[in-house]
Amino acid sequence: MLSKLPLRKIIHVDMDAFYASVEELDNPSLKGKPLAVGGNEIRGVVSAANYEARKFGVRSAMSGFMAKKNCPHLTFVKPRYDRYKAISQKIRAIFFDYTDLVEPLSLDEAYLDVTTNKKGNPSASLIAKEIRQRIYNELGLAASAGISINKFIAKVASDFNKPNGQKTVNPEEVIQFLEDLEIRKFYGVGKVTTQKMYKLGIFTGxxxxxxxxxxxxxxxxxxxxxxxxVVRGIHTSEVKAHRIPKSLGAERTFSENLSSEIFMLERLDNIATELEKRLDRAKIAGKTITLKIKYSDFSLQTRSKTLPYFISKKDLIFETAKELLFQEKLENSVRLLGISLANLNTEDKQKEKKKTIDIQLRFDF
Incomplete structure (x- = not known):
């Protein structure tokens, strides 16, 4: 089956504890200490944690209160997204020295297609090693990488030898790798799906x-x-140099829980204003508005409405979000509200021409 597929040389680069590592880089006194970016012991949510903090069970999306409970000597720092974005741009500049086929997933990870590359290097593994070394030498940060024939396997492999390592899954190793892989490590299989698969007797590939x-x-x-x-090594998604966003949003976590819709309207107004700015910068509009509500018990609820026309202005966004807020009674006091816009007009824009690369099954990785 694999021999009939368009095999590529794909690298997935994933920065190690990126936000926390940047904070340690700029403030060396934080190194070696459990560190959380975002939140605090009273309110807020952890955006990222370094490896010292993770040893105590501190994870992203965890409440600051719970993080401090797990790790009493945890240090909190406020996120500096402008700084992270600036570093991320320097990392991507390194990527572009090797290939123009770079697909960022976020500030701290990206796919690279190096099947044909600017260095003329036939080994994707050596390219990944060189990129990681350059990131460390030039920026003082560690990165991990996964290398294989498609995006799915490269993504899974990048997590194997973290931190500061890499793993290559050669074409002839793909099937065995996937069969041995624990189901919880399959990219796209979350906690809920993992439990469902366990109940169905599915524990490995x-x-x-x-x-x-x-x-x-x-x-x-x-x-x-x-x-x-994917368990058969079939994943034909190409590395897209210009990823088309599927949604755009903004959200806020409150310093105190809100128990009345009336108190939430001012916050929604501010969130809608921020979303309008982001839509304007991206020059996009959308039809589907989703209101995100996170309650004080951390349960999550979403309410959506699709309009017959594209919108991007704050007034329409706010009015629709307001309608969704009053659509049904709140289940509890609220700690977070968010508004996102999907069904974007980017889908109507001209799509990038696809390239098909047909190469032999066995080649130097």
């Missing part, structure tokens, strides 16, 4: 491979076909 396409579709809907294909 080998177990997943025994299930028919019909079985997977019945139990996992549209995702069933995705699981059926």
């Amino acid at each position: 080998k177990d997943l491979k025994t299930k028919s396409l019909e079985f997977l579709k019945t139990n996992f809907g549209k995702s069933g076909a995705y699981y059926y294909n």
Whole structure:
């Protein structure tokens, strides 16, 4: 099967504890100490944690209160997104020295297609090693990488030898790698899906491979076909140099829980204003508005409405969000509100021409 697919040389580069590492870089006195970016012991949510903090169970999206409870000597620092973005741009500049096919996933990770590259280097593994070394030499930060024939396997592999390591899955190793892989490590299989698979007797890629396409579709809907294909090494998504965003949003966590919709309107107005600015900068509009509500017990609820026309202005965004807020009674006091816009007009814009690379199964990785 693999021999019939357009095999590529894909690198997934993932910075190690990026936000926290930048803070340590700029303030060396923080090195070696448990560190959380964002939140505090009273309110807020952890955006990132260094490896020392992770040893105590501190994770991103955890409340600052819980993080401090897990790690009493945890240090909190306020996030500096402008600084992270500036560093991220320097990292991407290094990527572009090797290939123009760079697809950022966020500030701290990206896919690179180096099947053909500017250095004329036939080894994707050596390119990944060189890129990681340059990031360390030029910026003082550590990165990990995964290298394989497609984006899915490269993404999974980049997590294997963290921090500051890399893993290559050669074409002839792909099937065995996927069969041995724990199901919880499959990219796209979250905690809820993992538990569901466990109940169905699926613990590894080998177990997943025994299930028919019909079985997977019945139990996992549209995702069933995705699981059926990736466990067989089939993932044809190309590295897109210009990723088209699927949604754009803004949100706020409050210093005190809000218990009345009336008190939330001013906050929603501010969030809608910020979202309008982001839409204007990106020069995009959308039809589907989603209101995100996180309650004081950390349960999450979303309410959406699709309009018959594209919008990007604050007034329409706010009025629709307001309608969604009053759509049904709140379940509890609220700690976070967010508004996002999807079904964007980017889908109507001219898409980048696709390139097909047809190469032999065995080649130097």
